[in-house]
Each structure stands twice: as C-alpha cells, then as structure tokens.
Amino acid sequence: MTVTQDARLVVLLSGRGTNYAALQAAANDWLGARIAGIISDRPTAPALDLAHRHGTDSVCVDRGQHPDRTTFEASLAAAIDGFESSHIVLAGFMRVLSADFVRRYHGKMINIHPSLLPRYRGLHTHQRALDAGDAEHGASVHFVTPELDGGPVISQVRMPVLPRDDAASLSERLLALEHRLLPSTMALMLQSLVELRDGELYVENKKLDHPLQLGSDLDDRGRLTERV
Ligand code: GAR
Numbered sequence: 482m483t484v485t486q487d488a489r490l491v492v493l494l495s496g497r498g499t500n501y502a503a504l505q506a507a508a509n510d511w512l513g514a515r516i517a518g519i520i521s522d523r524p525t526a527p528a529l530d531l532a533h534r535h536g537t538d539s540v541c542v543d544r545g546q547h548p549d550r551t552t553f554e555a556s557l558a559a560a561i562d563g564f565e566s567s568h569i570v571l572a573g574f575m576r577v578l579s580a581d582f583v584r585r586y587h588g589k590m591i592n593i594h595p596s597l598l599p600r601y602r603g604l605h606t607h608q609r610a611l612d613a614g615d616a617e618h619g620a621s622v623h624f625v626t627p628e629l630d631g632g633p634v635i636s637q638v639r640m641p642v643l644p645r646d647d648a649a650s651l652s653e654r655l656l657a658l659e660h661r662l663l664p665s666t667m668a669l670m671l672q673s674l675v676e677l678r679d680g681e682l683y684v685e686n687k688k689l690d691h692p693l694q695l696g697s698d699l700d701d702r703g704r705l706t707e708r709v
Contacts, residue, residue, distance in 0.1 A: 488514035488671050491566035493557075493574040494521055498528025500572035500593055503660035504667065505535050511702060512664060514671055517564040520557065522576055538564070544576065554582045561586070568670060571625060572663065580627035588677045590625040591670065593663050595655055597637055598623060602630035607648040607655070618642050618651055620659045621692065622666040624677050633682045634692040635675055636699055638662045661701050668703025669693075684709060 490508070492501045501519055508516050518538035521529055524545075532539040540560045547553035561569060571592035583590070596606035598621040610618045619639040626632035638658040642651065669675045675684050682689040684705070693699045698709050 488568065489517040489564065489566045490514055490568050490570055490667070491517055491561050491564045492519045492570045492572050493561075494519060494526060494528050494572050495523050495575040496526050496528065496573050498526065498531045498573070499656060500659055500663050501528055502531055502535075504570065504572070504664055505537065507664035507667070512668055512671070514568075514667070517566050520560050522553075522557075522574065528573075550579060554579060558582065558585060568667070570663070570667065577629055578625070583625055583627050586625070588624065591622055591635065591666065592625050592630070592632070593620060593622050593659055594630050595620050595652070595659065597621060597639065598630060598634050605648075607651040610642065610651065611646065611648060615642055618655060620655055620662055622662055624682075626680075633677060633680065635669070635682060635689075636662060636666045636693040636695060638695040658695070662695050665695060665699055665701050665703045666693075669699070669705075672703065674703075674705065 492504060494501055505516055508514055516537050518540060519528060519532045520540045520542055522542055522544045524541045524543050529539050529541060542556045542560050544553050547556060569586050569590040571590065596610065597619040601609045617639050619637050621634045621637045623634045624632040640654060640658060675682065693709065698706055
C-alpha cells in the first residue's frame with residue numbers, strides 16, 4: 482500500500498477508547514501510519530490508561546479547566562499541533578467543535594458516528610433506530626465540517642436489527658463493526674484515495690454518489706473493490 486510519507490495520527494476521544502485501540506492495533510500491524518498521540522477532554526477517560534499501556538503519548542485537555550470554548554479549543558489546537566499530526570481522528574470525542582476550529586483542520590479530520598448518517602445525528606442513536614422500527618442500523622465515518630455530524634460521509638457499515646435487540650445489544654454488535662470501519666477508512670485516506678473538494682467527496686478522482694460500504698465497496702484494509 483502506498484501511503485502518505487510520515488503519516489501521524491492524533492486521536493481525540495472522551496471515554497473508553499475501543500476505537501482508538503482498534504486503530505492502534507492496525508497501526509502496529511498493517512496501516513502504515515503511527516499514532517502520534519491521543520488527546521482526551523476528560524481526565525478520567527479510561528482511554529488514557531489504555532494509551533499508557535500501549536506506550537502511546539497522551540494529553541488531557543480538560544474542558545473543566547477552561548473558562549470557555551475559545552480557550553479550550555486554543556489548548557486543543559496547541560496539543561494537536563504539538564503532535565505534528567497529518568490526520569486527526571475523532572473516536573468517541575463527545576464535544577461540539579466551533580466552525581473556526583473545524584476549518585483549521587479541513588479535509589484532515591474525520592469522525593466515526595454510530596448511525597447510518599444522515600439518520601440520527603447527535604446522541605442515543607441506537608435507541609432512536611429501535612424507536613423508528615429500522616430494519617437496519619450501522620455506523621458512518623465522515624469528514625468533520627462545522628455542521629454537527631453533518632460532513633460528507635466517506636464510508637458506512639450496516640447490520641440488521643434483530644427482533645430481540647435493545648440499545649445495549651445494538652451498540653455492542655455495532656462497536657465490533659466500527660473497529661473494522663475506522664482503520665479501513667483511515668487506510669483509504671492515507672493512500673490519498675479519498676479527498677474533499679469544494680465540499681464534495683472524490684474517490685480515486687471520481688465523485689462519490691454514495692458512501693463506500695464496508696464489505697461490498699471497501700475491504701477491511703481500505704482496498705476498493707471493482708464495484709466502486
Ligand atoms: C463509538 O460508538 C463512537 O461511534 C461513538 O462513541 C463511541 C466511542 O466508543 N461516537 C459518537 O457518538 C460521536 N458522535 P469508544 O470510546 O469505545 O471508541
């Protein structure tokens with residue numbers, strides 16, 4: 482796989498960090514990039530211990546220690562830039578970012594969200610899928626733009642909703658799929674196969690008219706199939 486020279490990822494998160502762990506495992510093995518560091522906005526995030534065990538640098542930019550969003554985001558940007566990152570991954574980072582902050586990292590920052598966007602932006606996505614009687618649920622990886630969970634969707638993974646599912650079972654089953662979708666999508670980005678131009682997504686220089694589906698358009702290592 483031909484990847485960007487010296488690709489360095491920074492992962493922003495708020496909690497457990499299982500998606501970070503999946504990226505770390507891929508980085509240790511086949512991804513062709515290193516995780517330069519993780520940044521948590523919460524000092525109690527279990528992911529901070531996880532990073533320590535992996536030998537990965539971590540920084541906490543505690544929202545509670547900043548009087549307002551502007552100063553918090555200035556510290557966050559300084560932490561990101563301190564890692565000299567080429568790409569920024571939001572993996573369970575539970576804060577809304579300002580338009581100015583997002584623009585600063587335009588085209589370099591992606592987010593994983595537990596729904597088939599544009600359905601269910603925001604919180605409680607599993608329960609909302611159940612309440613709507615959806616036959617299918619899934620996760621999406623998208624470029625981050627100023628609109629919350631609203632940036633162009635690069636890739637998705639889908640799964641059926643089963644008759645006995647509740648929000649917890651949906652979340653657990655989907656998380657295992659998220660752990661495949663995120664490294665695969667990151668691999669696509671590292672190969673510069675996906676680009677954001679004037680707000681539109683291009684894959685191998687062709688405009689993308691639907692998100693790439695893991696399993697049919699995209700394999701677990703970010704390789705595109707003939708279908709695309
Ligand atoms: C994941 O399910 C991720 O999709 C979701 O938070 C969870 C983080 O889990 N993200 C969002 O809801 C963002 N809007 P993790 O900390 O174990 O990776």
